[in-house]
Amino acid sequence: MKPIFIIFFSLAFLKSYAQKKNPISVRGTAGITYEGYGLNRNPAGFTGYTPRRPWNQVRFNFMPTVKFSKDFSLPINFNFAAFPTNFAGPYAGIKKQNIGQFLTNPMNNFGLNPTYKWAEFQLGTQYLKYSDLSTGDIGIFGAGFSLKPGDYRIKFFAGNSQSGINYSLTPLPGVQGAYKRSHYMFSVGKEKENNYLVAFNFAKGKDILGSVTTPPLSPINPQEGFTISMQVNKDFKKGWYIKSEGSNAIFTSNENDTLNPAMKGFKPFIEAKSSTVSDYAAQLSFGKKSTNFDIGLGGKYIGAGFQLPGYPFMQPDRFDYTVNTRFNAFKKTTNVVASIGQRVNNLSNTTTKATQLIANINWFTQFNDKLSLNVNFNNFGFNTNGNTLTGIPSVKNVSNDIGINPTYTWSNKTMSNTLSFSYNYSSYKETYIPYPILVPVTDQNNTHTVLLSYIPVYFNKKISPDFSALYFYNQASLIKITFATLSAGLAVPVAKDKVKLRGQLQYTLSTFNSFTPDNNLIASCNIDVKLDKKLTWTNFLSTNYYKYGDQLGTTYTGANYLESNVRTGFQYKFQ
Amino acid sequence: MKHKILTASFLLFAAIANAQLNTNLIMDSRMPSNLVDWQAKPQTITLIVSNMGGSVAKPIKIRTTIKSASGAEVSTTDVGQAKIYTFRDGNTILTAADIFPFEIQRFTGTYQKSLNKTGKLPSDSYTLCVELLLATDLVPQATIKCRNFFVAGVQLPICMMPANNQEIDFRKAQTAIIFRWTPLVPRPQTVVNYRLQVFEILENQQSVQALRSNQPILDKIVAGQTQFIWQTQGILGFTDDTNLDSSSQRKGWDGKIMGGRKYIWSIQSLDASQNPIGVDGNGEGRSEPIVFKILPLSPSKPKPKTGHVSLIK
Numbered sequence: 001m002k003p004i005f006i007i008f009f010s011l012a013f014l015k016s017y018a019q020k021k022n023p024i025s026v027r028g029t030a031g032i033t034y035e036g037y038g039l040n041r042n043p044a045g046f047t048g049y050t051p052r053r054p055w056n057q058v059r060f061n062f063m064p065t066v067k068f069s070k071d072f073s074l075p076i077n078f079n080f081a082a083f084p085t086n087f088a089g090p091y092a093g094i095k096k097q098n099i100g101q102f103l104t105n106p107m108n109n110f111g112l113n114p115t116y117k118w119a120e121f122q123l124g125t126q127y128l129k130y131s132d133l134s135t136g137d138i139g140i141f142g143a144g145f146s147l148k149p150g151d152y153r154i155k156f157f158a159g160n161s162q163s164g165i166n167y168s169l170t171p172l173p174g175v176q177g178a179y180k181r182s183h184y185m186f187s188v189g190k191e192k193e194n195n196y197l198v199a200f201n202f203a204k205g206k207d208i209l210g211s212v213t214t215p216p217l218s219p220i221n222p223q224e225g226f227t228i229s230m231q232v233n234k235d236f237k238k239g240w241y242i243k244s245e246g247s248n249a250i251f252t253s254n255e256n257d258t259l260n261p262a263m264k265g266f267k268p269f270i271e272a273k274s275s276t277v278s279d280y281a282a283q284l285s286f287g288k289k290s291t292n293f294d295i296g297l298g299g300k301y302i303g304a305g306f307q308l309p310g311y312p313f314m315q316p317d318r319f320d321y322t323v324n325t326r327f328n329a330f331k332k333t334t335n336v337v338a339s340i341g342q343r344v345n346n347l348s349n350t351t352t353k354a355t356q357l358i359a360n361i362n363w364f365t366q367f368n369d370k371l372s373l374n375v376n377f378n379n380f381g382f383n384t385n386g387n388t389l390t391g392i393p394s395v396k397n398v399s400n401d402i403g404i405n406p407t408y409t410w411s412n413k414t415m416s417n418t419l420s421f422s423y424n425y426s427s428y429k430e431t432y433i434p435y436p437i438l439v440p441v442t443d444q445n446n447t448h449t450v451l452l453s454y455i456p457v458y459f460n461k462k463i464s465p466d467f468s469a470l471y472f473y474n475q476a477s478l479i480k481i482t483f484a485t486l487s488a489g490l491a492v493p494v495a496k497d498k499v500k501l502r503g504q505l506q507y508t509l510s511t512f513n514s515f516t517p518d519n520n521l522i523a524s525c526n527i528d529v530k531l532d533k534k535l536t537w538t539n540f541l542s543t544n545y546y547k548y549g550d551q552l553g554t555t556y557t558g559a560n561y562l563e564s565n566v567r568t569g570f571q572y573k574f575q
Numbered sequence: 576m577k578h579k580i581l582t583a584s585f586l587l588f589a590a591i592a593n594a595q596l597n598t599n600l601i602m603d604s605r606m607p608s609n610l611v612d613w614q615a616k617p618q619t620i621t622l623i624v625s626n627m628g629g630s631v632a633k634p635i636k637i638r639t640t641i642k643s644a645s646g647a648e649v650s651t652t653d654v655g656q657a658k659i660y661t662f663r664d665g666n667t668i669l670t671a672a673d674i675f676p677f678e679i680q681r682f683t684g685t686y687q688k689s690l691n692k693t694g695k696l697p698s699d700s701y702t703l704c705v706e707l708l709l710a711t712d713l714v715p716q717a718t719i720k721c722r723n724f725f726v727a728g729v730q731l732p733i734c735m736m737p738a739n740n741q742e743i744d745f746r747k748a749q750t751a752i753i754f755r756w757t758p759l760v761p762r763p764q765t766v767v768n769y770r771l772q773v774f775e776i777l778e779n780q781q782s783v784q785a786l787r788s789n790q791p792i793l794d795k796i797v798a799g800q801t802q803f804i805w806q807t808q809g810i811l812g813f814t815d816d817t818n819l820d821s822s823s824q825r826k827g828w829d830g831k832i833m834g835g836r837k838y839i840w841s842i843q844s845l846d847a848s849q850n851p852i853g854v855d856g857n858g859e860g861r862s863e864p865i866v867f868k869i870l871p872l873s874p875s876k877p878k879p880k881t882g883h884v885s886l887i888k
Contacts, residue, residue, distance in 0.1 A: 050794065051790075052790070052791075052792045052793070052810055053790060053792070054790050059777075061778075061779060063779070077779075079779045079780075084788075085788065085789060085790040086787065086788055087772070087789070087790055087791055087794070088772065088774075088786055088787055088791075088841070088859065088861065089786070089787035089788075089857060089859075090787075090857070091787065091788070105788065106784045106787040106788040107788035107789075109779070127781050127784070137781075137783045138783070139781070139784055218615050218858075219615065219851070219858035220857070220858040221858070253611065253694070254611065257611070257678075258678045260678070262681075262682070262687055262690075262691070263691045274611060274677050274678050275611040275694060276694075277690075277691065277692060277693055277694040278691060278692060279692045279693060303692060303693070304692065304693035304695065304728070305692045305693035305694055305695075312857050313783065313841075313857075313861060313862075313863045313864055314863060315731065315733065315862065315863040317693075317728070317730065343733075345730050345733065345757075345760070346698075346728055346730045346760060348689075348693055348695070348697065348728065349608070349695075349697065349698035349727065349728040352698055352727050352728060352730065352760050352761045354730060354757070354760050356733070356735075356757065358738075360738075378736075378738070380735055380736070382735075382757045382758075384760050384761070386761075387725075387727075387761075391764070392725075392727060392761040392762070393761075393762050395758055395760070395762055397757065397758070397801065399735070399736065399755060401736075422744070422747070424747075426753065428755060428802060430801065432762070445802060447753060447804075449747060451744075451746055451747055453746055468746045470746065470747065470750050472750055472751055474804060481804065483750050483751055483806070485749070485750040487746070487749065506749060506809065508750060508806070510806070520806070520808060522808060522809035524809060524812065540812060542809050542812065543809075544808050544809040544810075546808065563808070563809075565809075565812075
């Protein structure tokens, strides 16, 4: 905490100094927010509903940009939280952190980016996207630079995306653990904005074997990966463009494995072990962009062995392509956005190859000042053929969604009224052919949603109400679900507009088959108080009461829970 | 005389039986396509070697051969580098790490290329045969045992709906959001537990950062099904309040910032014991996450005197 206050006061000093003498300017925000959560479940022993937020959390943000001169600026990006709440990824389950873990926990950002003319230095936490097929999804704590002398582009960064975390079974649910992971990345190229880009990207990620005393259990193994990619983009006249990238990734899924003499690595960057794979990926897109008409064609191939430390969730072994378009017509009163594409998964495995067709269209028309209509349609299909010899079943899923949304607006001298109607039909059919029975099992699931909303706007009053009613009906084999929701909101400024109040009430009656209905009441409000020209106090309160009918059985008939959320914080604007 | 012949025959049979080792090979009919996983899951192959007759323990090497459905050789053990075993009285149980030591398996041309690229055998039917050989002269010491198996690469589910970057009206989302995903391929014979998680992307957070650091606002295990209807019950809050992520902001009819919130969702595939199925970069069996947006509650206010309104930017 101490360093934060020192920095805060240093900036306040700089700001006051700036106002008096120099053209130093400070812009941005700083703030602190407390979040509280409560959940009471009845009767005792009922665990059918689990917490959705941390019980307590304090978040800090400190994001000013100090501009010392026309050429020299210092953006600061500090965002961090008091208590770790990681549920996925390497930090999942961690409760107590050492300083290294705190700094590299993805919950926290500590970034400084001093920039002088074309030279930017990157210090602390950075989310750097070099390209789609090299590195980009992971925050890394370290140091590096991005230089742009003329048309040249030179980038380098080194650091850690995670610290070593010991595996632990207790306290429950335990800590899965992780190896410390170091990253190095480098890029060199030439770029002229709106004209061309040629770049070579290199990225390496490596887990440090000795970084934990109690290593995580398999399948979390120490990994290592190295990637080389080449990007070529070119913009032509009249909006035509082409973008391309090709990449080769060498990835070892377990550094503990023995060396593999049958495979060449890429020394000195990576050695081939028995779990090392080397595969390729490529993407290409081209098309035309203009004010009233866009068209584009894009394709992406990711090899079955293509894995990147910088994109840990990238799905390999696929090829997909899409055609998309957008156009305006009838003096821009009609706008159409559409795309169609296909994805093939398990490309390397002919037996379990799965194909998906994805198509959607959104058509909007403004008939006149009062009436508009939006129609959209989405379709996806998924198909994988089974295998009679091995007993692998066939699966075929088809989803169709259509939505119609007319909006009518009328007004007089004192108010305007917006009435919006929306109907959505969603159909989902899953067919499963098990072997050796070969009798298709089909599950049809249809959903209808009807929504009506009304928003009056008063020109001479400050209140802003809104009302909506929704009916949702879902039917599948042996299942019938309905929701009926009424909702009303009101926003009003008070105290000479220094306080903004906003509240909402929502009631939902839901039924499941022939059980007695469930009831749900939600109340929430925002209170924003402008304490000063630069300082705002924001508050959010909400409560959610849910009472079951008899669907949970006699023991829990009438079971209920009360969930509450509180968020309060101060935000300061440096300007 | 007849009695003597029978006795002699029995003694001869017993002597031959004692001289040999008996083996029993047990193997899953559906094996992981990633060959390194065979050693990580040693119970996938078990070889029981019985030396019940008290024969002299000899130095033995194991040769394991994989053949394709057409009978062509896929891989065989480099016996020169194979470990030497001595099987004394009783049963000895060996697992995949002993029977199929990956580092000394030699693969033929196209299969070696496939392994270098993907680490996997192509999906197909194969036969695995195990021989016990005398280490000195490679003479077989037991009947060769073979089992057929099938390799199918697991493809994790793909998040389909809400689609990547799909925008959902707050008024609909405040009642329910429908999630759909593709099934795990190939569909296992036991029920797959799909763990659906939704994370709010907080102000100043990147999408994957939110997934790796926040508590999920929805954490639900759906057994076997590939659809879930989520009653959001007020967790979305107000989508146009003051804590806006600049990357979520969008302009309204009059050019004002309208706000909105972003969420990232993913599916984790788990078996009956809640262990991950399939492999991702984190060992969590987690599908590639995608992002959706909830549009704000209110559209921006229309002006008192409406002229021509162009909704197209």
